[in-house]
Amino acid sequence: MDLNLLGANAKQAARLLNKLGVSDKNKGLVAVADALKDTNNIRRIIEANCIDIKNAVNNNMKDSLIDRLSLNESRIIAMADGIMEIVALEDPVGEVTSMKVRPNGLNIGCKRVPLGVVGIIYESRPNVTADAFGLCFKTGNAVILRGGSDAINSNTIIVNIIREALKSVDLPEDSVLLITDTSREVAAEFMRLNRYVDVLIPRGGAGLIKKVVETATIPVIETGTGNCHIYVDAEADIDMAADIVYNAKTQRLGVCNTCESLLIHKDILSSALPVIADRLRQKNIELRGDDAVFALLDNIVSATEEDWGTEYLDAIISIKTVNDIDEAIDHINTYNTGHSEAIVTKNYDNAMKFLNEVDAAAVYVNASTRFTDGNEFGFGAEIGISTQKLHARGPMGLNALTTTKYIIFGNGQIRP
Amino acid sequence: MDLNLLGANAKQAARLLNKLGVSDKNKGLVAVADALKDTNNIRRIIEANCIDIKNAVNNNMKDSLIDRLSLNESRIIAMADGIMEIVALEDPVGEVTSMKVRPNGLNIGCKRVPLGVVGIIYESRPNVTADAFGLCFKTGNAVILRGGSDAINSNTIIVNIIREALKSVDLPEDSVLLITDTSREVAAEFMRLNRYVDVLIPRGGAGLIKKVVETATIPVIETGTGNCHIYVDAEADIDMAADIVYNAKTQRLGVCNTCESLLIHKDILSSALPVIADRLRQKNIELRGDDAVFALLDNIVSATEEDWGTEYLDAIISIKTVNDIDEAIDHINTYNTGHSEAIVTKNYDNAMKFLNEVDAAAVYVNASTRFTDGNEFGFGAEIGISTQKLHARGPMGLNALTTTKYIIFGNGQIRP
Secondary structure, X not given: OOHHHHHHHHHHHHHHHHOOOXXXXXXXXXXXXXXXXXXXXXXXHHHHHHHHHHHHHHOOOOHHHHHXXXXXXXXXXXXXXXXXXXXXXXXXXXXXXXXXXXXXXXXEEEEEEEOOEXXXXXXXXXXXXXXXXXXXXXXXXXXXXXXXXXHHHHHHHHHHHHHHHHHHOOOOHHHEEEOOOOOHHHHHHHOOOOOOOOEEEEEOXXXXXXXXXXXXXXXXXXXXXXXXXXXXXXXXXXXXXXXXXXXXHHOOOOOOOOEEEEEEEHHHHHHHHHHHHHXXXXXXXXXXXXXXXXXXXXXXXXXXXXXXXXXXXXXXXXXXXXXXXXXXXXXXXXXXXOOEXXXXXXXXXXXXXXXXXXXXXXXXXXXXXXXXXXXXXXXXXXXXXXXXOOOOOEEEOHHHHEEEEEEEEEEEEOOO | OOHHHHHHHHHHHHHHHHOOOHHHHHHHHHHHHHXXXXXXXXXXXXXXXXXXXXXXXXXXXXXXHHHHHOOOHHHHHHHHHXXXXXXXXXXXXXXXXXXXXXXXXXXXXXXXXXXXXXXXXXXXXXXXXXXXXXXXXXXXXXXXXXXXXXXXXXXXXXXXXXXXXXXXXXXXXXXXXXXXXXXXXXXXXXXOOOOOOOEEEEEOOHHHHHXXXXXXXXXXXXXXXXXXXXXXXXXXXXXXXXXXXXXXXXXXXXXXXXXXXXXXXXXXXXXXXHHHHHHHHHOOOEEEEOHHHHHHOOOOEEOOHHHHOOOOOOOEEEEEEEOOHHHHHHHHHHXXXXXXXXXXXXXXXXHHHHHHHOOOOEEEEEEOHHHOOOOOOOOOOOOEEEOOOOOOXXXXXXXXXXXXXXXXXXXXXXXX
8 A cells, every 4th residue: 555645645635725716615415415315325334334234243342342343234324424413503714703904004914724645544434435535625635544454345336426426516636545554554654744744633432542643743633531520519509519420420331521530529428429329320331439528429330549530431430539629629630631621610610710711622511511512502513622732622613624824915015 | 850740830820820810920030031131140141151152062063053152142142032032922711712602601711721730852952941931921821941061061051040030029939840860751741641641842954843743642843944945936027036036045055944946937937047146156056956956057956856855955046947826836836845835926817826825834925035923024023934734724823832722611501
């Protein structure tokens, strides 16, 4: 697999995409959505997907993972609908966010432009293939995809269908390229393809993201892991706290904005904890508490140091008692992953202190951490949730797939 | 040298800095500026600098580099004045750049906050020490500095004086920390200190920046190298073109926004080239041209493929003839480093095409590339010029040293 050739082709396509207006880009997206809904293409995708599933069964893949890998007609239609949702979004490219005149008469403007070539490294879910293409194409970026080996047959046919659709409306098919050699060596080489790739976005579990951060020389946007806390302040409304914790822990267990750890002020512990614990136990959540929590409840596991730093992604929550809000903030800033953190309180000063001092992408007062999501934030679509501080932090909409360039209008200015 | 301890101390200081308002931060900067102007401290700095210079002479360092390393009273006063200029700048931290209400009543705001801990890796010039501290401190960031071994004595005393000054006004002295072990091993370890350092900014030559990009796992903002072009269009004003090329090439030879390569449309070559060449030769600039250029001028060196990709930082310019603006843009997008590019033209369509299609941090119509600079752009100060596309592109002012966090005001919202 010649990655340099692949990179050069992507770069070439990116230059063409940079010249397109929004109607041409939308025309391409509509063609792709139509192609994904075409009966014959649906059959091609399902056939390829069957091979992936057969291989997965032979490799004893867990049922939950096989479910994530599986495509059927309705899931394929959902992929096409996702592309049509991107058509409806405003194109951020071309906006001049500021333009100022300097004393020497230079007009200096800051213009939003595509990143160029985006690399996406992801795991089993083949729907990411269409989704990542759609977001990158709308923002005028070419995309090089490296999916997991488990989904290679599904990904290959989906990419082929997208390329055919683009070609059918005279748009550059190299706007999307798939790395079909899924070996680790090729992945490592891809992560160092700085000459052609402008940014790398890993989408997947903590292991994948760690590997990319350690290996890549291309700038990376880290997404994902969330060890999210809810702090129930001494002045919290206990019913509201129970509702929020119940929602944030149990509404969906395996996602990054789920609450993994509960902090309770000591003054409210004996009144709030039984109420919250009852709610959580309705959904069979395992509670792991510190000594004070352990003393108040039956059937509780003792939390260890390891629990405070663990993103369970499972029906487990750790619970710690704190002496004051400062201890809560310190604990969060020590153990969190910079994702989403919430306080439940009726006290104004504590709400503001928590908002100011907790270091995370999204900090909530009196709301569930589950809202950290591109759709919930009103961005319409999301390429991931950034947990790093450069470029984009929190849910990343289309803007996160753009950069800026300064455009300067002169009439002969030279520097004195 | 225990980098983990250093990192933990910096993180702790960053949390304290995050709570400070702008008057406290300015109080610290004024104390530092005063301390740098103190007669006794000036003596301490000059004594330490003498040791560095003596070592440099013994190591046969080039005179130009020894000049960059040297400090005297007026250069130290200039460092203090630089800090006072930062005092005068507006603090970007705390600004809420947008706040919207969602249909469920959540108020979601986007707030500008410090990055946290910034790492700066730089080469010989000890004035970067005070400058980098000032910019980071103003934006509420702690900074860990790793300067070159050549300047270790100067850097150590400057950092000590800054720390003493901060302590004297009850501000955290660990706001600035210096890595005193200048071995490569410790530098490599520093570049992987993700647990404590939020961003790494290398300031120096292409070799240093390449090393950091290849080694670091911390997110890096690449700064610096500039293979900048000026394209003289068929419809250029020849006198304006000559003024701009002369300024962009000769006003300062060794900096990143200097013009290194000249492209001339074939239709204007015979009239424009002699005028421009005469001007450049007044400053003894060596001209390296393609065949058409070679045929028109005496005393010209033949340009090779290597010339097109070279940032000379010297009294040399490469000159290429192009058949049309598309060839000019293609050439630039192939060989440039994404820094600054200019067109000289009276043609509206060509001006707009060049602005749209050239991929660089700053693209000029009818002005010198030498303007790509934080002061010239009106930012007041500059931590460097980013040539990458993530986070910040072009001259980086105080905003580039901040990130954002979402602050969400609820009243009990849970996700349905």
